[in-house]
Amino acid sequence: MKSRFLGTALATAALIGTALTGTVVTAGTASAASLPRDCSxxxxxxxxxETVNVRTSPKTTATAVGIWGKGKKGTVCNDGKAYKGGSYKACGKKSNLWYYGGDKKVGWVPKTCINW
Structure with missing residues (x-):
C-alpha cells in the first residue's frame, strides 16, 4: 500500500511539473528556439x-523554406559550428549534426552535405 501511494505521488508530481513548465525534457536535442542563429x-x-532543403529547425520533418543547390556557394552561420538535431542519412552519411546557413534562404541544413 505504501509503495503504491508513493508511485502515484511521483507520477502526479511529474505531471504537475510538466503542466507548470509546459515542456517535456528529451535527451539528445535542444529545442529549435534555444539554438543560436547568429550570422554575424x-x-x-x-x-x-548536393542539393539540400533549408529547414526551419534541425530535423527532416521541419518545413523546408528553400533549397541550397549543389555546388552553389552559401553561408554557414554561427562561426561554422554544427548543432545536434534530428538524425538523418544524407549525401551518403548518417548523422544528427546540422549547420545553420544557406545560399538564398537561411535555415538548418544537414552537415554531411556541406563542404566545410
Whole structure:
C-alpha cells in the first residue's frame, strides 16, 4: 500500500511539473528556439555537396523554406559550428549534426552535405 501511494505521488508530481513548465525534457536535442542563429560570425562561399532543403529547425520533418543547390556557394552561420538535431542519412552519411546557413534562404541544413 505504501509503495503504491508513493508511485502515484511521483507520477502526479511529474505531471504537475510538466503542466507548470509546459515542456517535456528529451535527451539528445535542444529545442529549435534555444539554438543560436547568429550570422554575424559566418563562413562565406561554402559550397553544398548536393542539393539540400533549408529547414526551419534541425530535423527532416521541419518545413523546408528553400533549397541550397549543389555546388552553389552559401553561408554557414554561427562561426561554422554544427548543432545536434534530428538524425538523418544524407549525401551518403548518417548523422544528427546540422549547420545553420544557406545560399538564398537561411535555415538548418544537414552537415554531411556541406563542404566545410
Amino acid at each position: 560570425k559566418a563562413l562565406v562561399n561554402v559550397p553544398a555537396k
